[in-house]
Amino acid sequence: MVKVVTDSSCDIPVEIARELSINIVPLYIEFGGKTYRDGVDLDPNALHQELLRARQVPKTSVPSPGDFLKVYDDLAGETDQIISIHLSSEFSGTYNVARLAKGYLDAKCRVEVMDSNLVSAGLGLTVMATAKAAQEGKNLDQIVAMVQEMTPRIRMFGKVDNFPYLLKGKRFRLARGTIILGKIGSALHTKLLGEVYDGAKTRSPRLVFGAAMALSKIARWAGTFAPIKQAGIAYSTVLHEAEMLAGHLEAFLPKEHILISRLGCATLTYAGPGSLLMAIVCDEQP
Secondary structure, three states, X not given: OOEEXXXXXXXXXXXXXXXXXXXXXXXXXXXXXXXXXXXXXXOHHHHHHHHHHOOOOOEEEOOOHHHHHHHHHHHHOOOOEEEEEEOOOOOOOHHHHHHHHHOOOOOOOEEEEEEOOOOHHHHHHHHHHXXXXXXXXXXXXXXXHHHHHHHHHEEEEEEEXXXXXXXXXXXXEOOHHHHXXXXXXXXXXXXXXXXXXXOOEEEEEEEEOOHHHHHHHHHHHHHOOOOEEEEEEEEOOOHHHHHHHHHHHOOOOOHHHEEEEEOOHHHHHHHOOOOEEEEEEEOOOO
């Protein structure tokens, strides 16, 4: 059976990762002179408290080639087919490190390393679909083809309550107009909405007063891509906002096709408290 590997930016709940046999390689978070493994040594609650206290945004770093090689080598004892799917190479060097590690396997096992061109909930939906296909018995070539067909059908939209985290993090590629709106929004204490596309780029920025209006706008945006097959909502600190958005999305797809998860430390570091990311899988490529 094909084994599935990803990184901790996928923001997949631990219980689902365990159920689908998804192997998650943690990114690293650095602050206070210490380095932590995302989701292993540090959880989002602890990081949130650090973000509230810290004057500087904590830094993230990619897993080492050795981290990936250990996972690949262990799995090679169980299978001869591995697919390793990672966050956008525009956002992080994780994909490139995974490709480097693949070269050290000495042909023990076939490993396909893929750049999802997505982050957070978008990557998570892709990885979960991949793991389900593997459990159904599809081979590596079939799964690679499925991922290549699926990823262009994923659209992402986000809400940011604290723009300075997004600006200081320097991971999302912000257009000049987005930066200007974000600074205005910070002064006015508004929410900044926008689409995340092509890895880590942003577009269609808008300012909105109040969470209820922001979530309503995000849901209406999703509705323009109906029919929708699946949706994933990853929140940083405010669960009820994710639940409210999920309620809006039920107008477009069944409740059981909507996954709510917590932003992991890697994404939370750059999105900040109060942020929320939504990914939808369109029935057809828009």
